[in-house]
Amino acid sequence: HRCCYDASSGVSGGSLADRGRRPFSNMKFHPVSFVSMPWHYLSSPSIQLGLLQAMTEQAEVPCRSHSFHLQLQLDLCERDRGARDRFLVEDYVVVSDRWAHVGAGEWVFAVPPVSRPTPAKDARYKDLLRARGMPNGLLRKLVALRERVPAFLERCADEILAGGPAAVGFTTTYGQTLPSLALASLLKRRDPNIRIVLGGASCEDRMGPALLRS
Numbered sequence: 001h002r003c004c005y006d007a008s009s010g011v012s013g014g015s016l017a018d019r020g021r022r023p024f025s026n027m028k029f030h031p032v033s034f035v036s037m038p039w040h041y042l043s044s045p046s047i048q049l050g051l052l053q054a055m056t057e058q059a060e061v062p063c064r065s066h067s068f069h070l071q072l073q074l075d076l077c078e079r080d081r082g083a084r085d086r087f088l089v090e091d092y093v094v095v096s097d098r099w100a101h102v103g104a105g106e107w108v109f110a111v112p113p114v115s116r117p118t119p120a121k122d123a124r125y126k127d128l129l130r131a132r133g134m135p136n137g138l139l140r141k142l143v144a145l146r147e148r149v150p151a152f153l154e155r156c157a158d159e160i161l162a163g164g165p166a167a168v169g170f171t172t173t174y175g176q177t178l179p180s181l182a183l184a185s186l187l188k189r190r191d192p193n194i195r196i197v198l199g200g201a202s203c204e205d206r207m208g209p210a211l212l213r214s
Helices: 047-058 068-079 089-096 104-108 119-131 136-162 177-190 207-213
Strands: 003-006 011-015 032-036 063-067 167-171 195-199
Touching: 032 047, 032 068, 032 136, 047 063, 047 167, 063 068, 063 136, 068 089, 068 136, 089 104, 089 136, 104 136, 104 177, 119 136, 136 177, 167 177, 177 195, 195 207
Parallel strands: 032 063, 032 167, 167 195
Antiparallel strands: 003 011
């Protein structure tokens, strides 16, 4: 951008070149949050969140990053400690990799308000997973995890809204699309004034306008 604007004073800041190496030092910004949802790989940090946070901090914009893909597995490990059929790290890894092509992880987050599941549709999808070779044990874990997703999304929304952000940005790859939409929908319902920004591979070409319509 060639010009900056201080909303609190109503004074144009002029070109960035005229304002030296710290072009935003006299401006006030509302906080922003950046979010990485499941099913980002557990084995690597989100480079998107790292880059965005570094850039916003350099611009002196208050920001927070939320790695909810890590938080989901941490919650499951802590809450199900000692349980016989608990959702293991190995389960997360196989869902985010081996079963990503059929959207198994996305199905887990296909909950209201972003989706309206029905018994018939769920039965057909489970049949598809079985036909593709998903073990019954893993399928049972996914069904149980899906029942816990609404509460998990509420906790995620609590954490984000506690920071009072004006905007929340989601990094979306193919396994993160529905989880991101589910949390974004909840945030908009709880705070209609919050701005939602989606970016990443799932926003390329025709997918971007389709996500916007959803």
